Amino acid sequence: MVLIKDIDIYSLCEHHLVPFFGKVSVGYLPKDRVIGLSKVARIVEIFSRRLQVQERLTRQIAEAIDEAIQPRGVAVIVECVHMCMVMRGAEKVNTRTTTSAMIGIFLTDAKAREEFLMLGHTRSL
Incomplete structure (x- = not known):
């Protein structure tokens, strides 16, 4: 598994036009290709700099990596503080x-999912 964790993000909530910020962890299991570590951070940056909702942001990051390198699987966790709540x-x-x-x-292998969740979950901002 390739795991890049604690990638800082800053975004704007499309509902309230106030910031949200936090950290992203991305893991993937390569098949034939890998992607540079900084490229993963850039993908996260591209999607987080838009007017956004966190749910869509999380999905967009996973789908972009899946489309780019077609790995065996991709997992993304995003943990944020939303200023609209604060x-x-x-x-x-x-x-x-x-x-x-x-x-x-x-999605299909509980052990792979468990390993990612154990290693990748960001516990603090």
Whole structure:
């Protein structure tokens, strides 16, 4: 498994036009090709710099890597603080939102999924 974790992201919520920020962990199981580590960070950056919702961001990262190198599987975890939760509405300062996307072997093989989740889950910002 190739795992790149704790990639910093900064984005803007498309619903409230306020920032959200956090960390991304990306794992994939290569088949025939690999991708440069910095390219994974760039893919994360490309999608996070748009007006965005975290759920879609997570899925877009996984799908872009899957399309680019067609690995055996891709897994992505995104953990963020949303300023719309901190500054307005519920005003919950310590709330974090975690989303995940799994493609390929990470959906069908519990051991692969478990390994990624154990190694890749970001525990703090």
